[in-house]
Amino acid sequence: MSALASQTVNDPHVQLRRLYSSLLEEQNRFDEFKQLLSLYPVGEEDEESDDARSVRAKLNARINEWLCGDFDGLSATQVALWRSIVVEERINVALSPWKESNIY
């Protein structure tokens, strides 16, 4: 592998893009990703609990399989962000005269 290719694979931004694409392209992956995120406990404490760490490890292992091993892993902050968007659907977007607005 060339130095440039290796650098690209290790780029966290590129890795997230690849994860994003893989979720868009496969419903089963998206469902499993969402299901694992829903198991991730979000507490008041700053420190990640053992349970949460275990779920995150499982999630990262699955992503690593989907991306054929080129994934460094999601941090606790990243998992919490994904969870709030994908599971809790805190933010929603859409478009027509009847529904194009955000619905809260």
Place this chain on the structure above:
Amino acid sequence: MNSIDALYAGFVSTLPPELLPLARVLPHALGLAPVEQATWSEVFSQAVTLEAPRLIAPAFPAVQPEQLRSAVLGHALSVIEAFGTDRIADGQVRASLELTTLLVALRRARDTILEGLAPGFGEVARAADRETNEGILEENALLKRLGAATFEEYARISLAKQAVGFPASVALARATGAGERVEAMVRRALAGVWLGLQFEDDAIDWEDDWRRGGGAWAVSLARRRLEAVRDQRADERPTEPDLVRRRVHRMGILYSMLRAARHQYRTAWRYARLLQAGPLVRWTEQRLARLDTVIPLERRHAGYVVRAMKLAPWAKEVLT
């Protein structure tokens, strides 16, 4: 202040004092915005929704600024009122006396404005209200019983639902002496806009619609397509979410809905170009370009457009 917000504020200032508090927070009261301070320009991502006459106005060289303001406000009040009535009808918003009184005030103001712009258009707008309400009722009845629907039925009912989106722009054409041929082109351009938005949105949002329990067009269209494939009635009515989704995906329904949206935008673009309505030409070109990107992806990866919508906030936050 955005022009639509300024126009709405002008309307609010004409209301009796007891309606002012609700009128000022109406986007929030109708469940369309997260905070009371939200303005109408912040609610909708497409300017055409509340300001269609402004995008089409360059088609009428004789238009006066005051005529354009009247048409835009008349259109916006129609759409806002229809939103309110729809929200009450489907139970998302409680029909308080204050809200129903405010909706009556919106209708009356709209009627007066359009009548002043082009005599007879107050009644045209009221007829459009009725057509929209009938369209909504027909849609609710069909989707709730999980009825099978063809794309022709879908287009017919959707167009009826969008009836309130036409009178103000046609009144503007009439007021500027545009003639019947131009009025017909305005209707065709706007039909393409409203149906395009409706089809696109119904494809993107179908899982949410389904989850709310009122049925979804994607499901009814899939049911009809399944009947056509099997050459028999699809009596089974799957309610298990994954099964429903699999059927919608397998039948390529979302792909077909996006193609139908593209066809409508293309029609809108053609008529907007004939009318020389530059802003509407540009708007439709943007929608077409977006769909030209999304449609092949939906074809290859069924459900792509729904997942893209669900991940859009994250992508915007992290990937841009």
